[in-house]
Amino acid sequence: MTTQKVHLTVNGEAREAEVEPRLLLVHLLRDVFTLTGTHIGCDTSNCGACTILVDGESAKSCTMLALSAEGREITTIEGLADGATLHPLQQAFWDQHGLQCGFCTPGMIIQASWLLARNPDPSEAEIREGIAGNLCRCTGYVNIVKAIQQAAGELSAVAAAPVVAAETIDPGAADAAAAG
Amino acid sequence: MAADALQTTPEVGGMGHSVKRKEDARFIQGRGEYIDDLVLPGMLWLDIVRSPYAHARIKGIDATEALAIPGVLAVREPTAYVGTGATTGG
Numbered sequence: 001m002t003t004q005k006v007h008l009t010v011n012g013e014a015r016e017a018e019v020e021p022r023l024l025l026v027h028l029l030r031d032v033f034t035l036t037g038t039h040i041g042c043d044t045s046n047c048g049a050c051t052i053l054v055d056g057e058s059a060k061s062c063t064m065l066a067l068s069a070e071g072r073e074i075t076t077i078e079g080l081a082d083g084a085t086l087h088p089l090q091q092a093f094w095d096q097h098g099l100q101c102g103f104c105t106p107g108m109i110i111q112a113s114w115l116l117a118r119n120p121d122p123s124e125a126e127i128r129e130g131i132a133g134n135l136c137r138c139t140g141y142v143n144i145v146k147a148i149q150q151a152a153g154e155l156s157a158v159a160a161a162p163v164v165a166a167e168t169i170d171p172g173a174a175d176a177a178a179a180g
Numbered sequence: 181m182a183a184d185a186l187q188t189t190p191e192v193g194g195m196g197h198s199v200k201r202k203e204d205a206r207f208i209q210g211r212g213e214y215i216d217d218l219v220l221p222g223m224l225w226l227d228i229v230r231s232p233y234a235h236a237r238i239k240g241i242d243a244t245e246a247l248a249i250p251g252v253l254a255v256r257e258p259t260a261y262v263g264t265g266a267t268t269g270g
Contacts, residue, residue, distance in 0.1 A: 036217035037210015077210035090208040094200065102207025109208065 008069045010035070011079025019066045026050045028066035029076060037077040037106045041135070048134030051107035052076050058114035060133070077106035080113065088158070089113055089151040098147035100138040108134045112148045120156050124149070224253065 007016045010033060017032050029035045029052070038061060041049030045063040052061045053075035080087040089109045092098065099105045108131060115122060115130035122130060127148050128141065136144060187196040206212055231238065243255035 030217075034219075035210070036214075037212070039214070040216065077208075081209060086208065093208050094204045097198065097201070099204060099207055102204070102212050103214065105207050105212075106210045 004067060006067050006070050008071065009073045011075060017066070021065070021067055023066045024062055025052075025064040025066045025069050025074075026061035028069070029061060029074070035076050035078050039103055039106060041103065041107075045133075046135070047104070048107045048111060048131075049104055051110045051134060053110060053114060056114075056117065058111050075110070077110060080109065087113070087151075088154040089116070089148070092147040092150040092154070093144070096143050096147035096150055098139060098144045104134060104136045108136065108144060112151065116148070116152055116155060120159070121152060122148070 003018045003020055005016060006019055006028070007014070009015070010029070015033060017028060019028060019032070026038055026040055029038050030040070038052055039049035040062055041047035043062050045060040048060065050060050050062040051058055053059070054064070054069065054072050056073075056075075081090060086094070087109075089112050093105060093109060098108075111131050111134050112127075115127065119126060119130070124145055127145050131141070131144065131148075188194045190197060193199070238258075241255075241257050243257070246252055246255050
């Protein structure tokens, strides 16, 4: 079967692969690069479990061909944390109980990161509209919205004072941060 | 007794404090390991081919082309399950 070479950057690392033209980007990430944090929920771009960033734009990787990613920069859930320090959105989803089974979580967090990059201080309505393409079937959206609000607050605080926020492991401190 | 004396401090946790889930660390970092994420030695993949017609009778199945594709090990037809108790849906 005819294959073609694709070159792309995944989570800051230059990667290449020999792929069939029909291969979907989500399968390149999951099956070839074994980055299984990006999930396949519906295969029809309804559910958002496969959401990734392509050159900073959110995209549903189940509806994009691997070859379409030639030369692009891809960010997946595995590339969000800064070493051992969780991204404020990851921390916030943990703090605010923004997940149960966790299947929608990678796509939800990536989509939220795209939203906050464009709108650092979104209203609740803007958050709900921003994640309208990502379905959660167990936690519900209330805690997900709270998590995104917490992360928005932390990210703007970091932007105001260039001090790296340490990972919060004390639930009490997390509650205080959420209240504040 | 003061009301706040009935609540434990945040350091102690317990009553009045939310509990942080231990399993979330892997889920928020994409390390959940769902069934679809597993690759086992010798693992095979299965694909179910359904009729593209809503109302039709299957007169025969020719799997020659499918079996010619490199990597295809077997094609199991409904007749293979007759008498096994498996429902083939006619």
